[in-house]
Amino acid sequence: MTKSNAFYAQSGGVTSVINVTACAVINELRKNQQQIKDIYAGNNGILGALKEELIDISCEPQGNILKLMHTPGGAFGSCRYKLQESSADFERIIHVFKAHNIRYFFYNGGNDSMDTAHKIAKYSKHIGYDLQCIGIPKTIDNDLAITDCCPGFGSAAKFLATSMSEANQDVASMCATSTKVFVLEVMGRHAGWLAAATAMATFDDNSPHLIIFPEILLNIDKFLALLEQKVKTHGYCCITISEGAKYETGNFLSASTSVVDSFGHQQLGGTAVNICTLIKKNLGYKYHYAISDYLQRSARHISSKVDVDQAYAVGKYAVELAMSGETDKMPVIIRKSNIPYRWAIKSASLEKIANKEKKLPKEYIDNDGFGVTQQFYDYLQPLIQGEEVPIYKNGLPVYAKLQKKLVEKKVKIYTPNI
């Protein structure tokens, strides 16, 4: 059998476990020495292919590769870059792949990236270049279609639920004379999975908590009435607000319109301060707010074991798919039972996942529109199970420090339109 090379790239916003997937891909590829000669990773994701910056994995000691298991962020660099619709970018990628005999392409990202992977698969087929192109799911937003959940989400959910449970203890102890309202702003542009996750902290014991989902336009009067009732009953209330929360007008509570990424998405943030100002003005409560931002997606120190296991499993399965000749596919997680939680990995066509966005289903949001249902609780419960504690040295987590040695370039310079 002719050996060829494999290329792995990380894409979009990173997670605390995307490197777990990278570790799995590398480990599995190394087991397939009959088919695989060299393993490359894209320096800064797909830009690595466009700019012919291929990181030579063979230069990384296995100890470093194993440390990827507890290294947050994207160890090889990620990027937000949308391939130009004109074929130049696509031509370039295949040109670089050809020059380096790359026949296996693993693209680890969210729904935009699955669209890119699908287009590359189609393009390579169209021009007759034999390429096994496999997408691998990753997103804390949990918004990919078909898969029951997305690697990265369970850990972000566990961090946010833990943080809310801790903050709930804090504000409960302060409310007699001080803070009455604590607001936690979480990510999730259009899908309220992360906002909903914080309910795990308060669902069991019915602690006072209101969640402002991006899926439900904010009825301010109803919200303030509910909040006042909670504070009167409990002395305080915790609030989770999604960065994507919208007024009834359809406008974001906060949007920095000047900052738009290459996919045309606005950079959001700052909803917490707006809702606090509204509360102070109308009800006079003292507030505090936290914005978890990158902390929620990089908190590897409190990753869920189930999430780590699944992040590994999708990487392993992706290699198995490629080795068996599949292309234009993505591994998806299938839930077989809730109690005990059992799951398996299957594959789905990239076309069915590309650019789709799975919002929080209506039946997961309670009638008030500010909380979750038992169904959601049962859905999320298994995904935050288990603690996969990183290795600590001198009190702080230890990470992989990669060499990132680039393979010698073989083709002309190309300048992507960043």
Add this chain to the structure above:
Amino acid sequence: MTKSNAFYAQSGGVTSVINVTACAVINELRKNQQQIKDIYAGNNGILGALKEELIDISCEPQGNILKLMHTPGGAFGSCRYKLQESSADFERIIHVFKAHNIRYFFYNGGNDSMDTAHKIAKYSKHIGYDLQCIGIPKTIDNDLAITDCCPGFGSAAKFLATSMSEANQDVASMCATSTKVFVLEVMGRHAGWLAAATAMATFDDNSPHLIIFPEILLNIDKFLALLEQKVKTHGYCCITISEGAKYETGNFLSASTSVVDSFGHQQLGGTAVNICTLIKKNLGYKYHYAISDYLQRSARHISSKVDVDQAYAVGKYAVELAMSGETDKMPVIIRKSNIPYRWAIKSASLEKIANKEKKLPKEYIDNDGFGVTQQFYDYLQPLIQGEEVPIYKNGLPVYAKLQKKLVEKKVKIYTPNI
């Protein structure tokens, strides 16, 4: 020997380990049954004494008391309340203490609270009421005088340093096409201990990081020049900003002047967004910012073992002081050596601690004014050592759920001036 009762109260902003101290006080008092009859805790701190809301600890199963070891927040309720300088509040407290035969008073708080404890000790002596009045240190701000460090600080420092190390991995992987600057806003009104703590994440490997301390007025031009240099060299930069950061004019970068607590302190917050706006306007970099707020002081899931041990030790020592007839004292932590880290507990007069504020010493801040020195690194290193992981159930930490049964009231109603 005549038995009498003991009263324990939590005060001011809580920490992730103040309940560890509570557990120690209760455990030690229970060992002294020759002197101690009943143990009470203040419902919402000193308000519990003023309002005669005494929580009866004998009604709490020992299992619940042990769970205090991993319960963040103030389990008995805390408060921000300054005793009125007129003697009415003092009279009232002693009146309630007398009615309930309370001869041991433990006040667990920061420098404002040590002032209160000192005044109560003086007042009781003045009126001839025999009271052992012991302050117990607690503050994430690490700004108490005499003691080498304050219980609560080491854990907040560990959380912030870990968060910064994780976020540093994240932004480093995104900077090629996206975020160039990540800002973390931390607490510390006037003292930069928590801001400095984040340097532990970047000091060893010289990752790009600038810290804006409350002790140093912000020279904007110098800051922007340094930032531009870091981003040009590394592709990105992390920034820590204290909530107490000030412009060269002496004004806070952000201050909500309308919100002032009973000690006259302004509620701060929002500095992160101001520094980001400044950066965007001058250098055009895409930014992200996180505000850790209550998360940093309640993150019991990543408390440092050394901090947990010290939080316990000061509680234990406080009881020993009281049992040996001491009053108007506070246990302080003494550092005996850095490597290996060895420490002991001694006592100091409350008067020497009351209302003092220990800022970050000049020799802990580097010449640029935006980083720390080796001396600071050596100081903090021991305090973030060890992981004291809480008990988890169904993926989330388990906390004490106290009964909080109040003792029957014996005196007339009194309304403190909240």
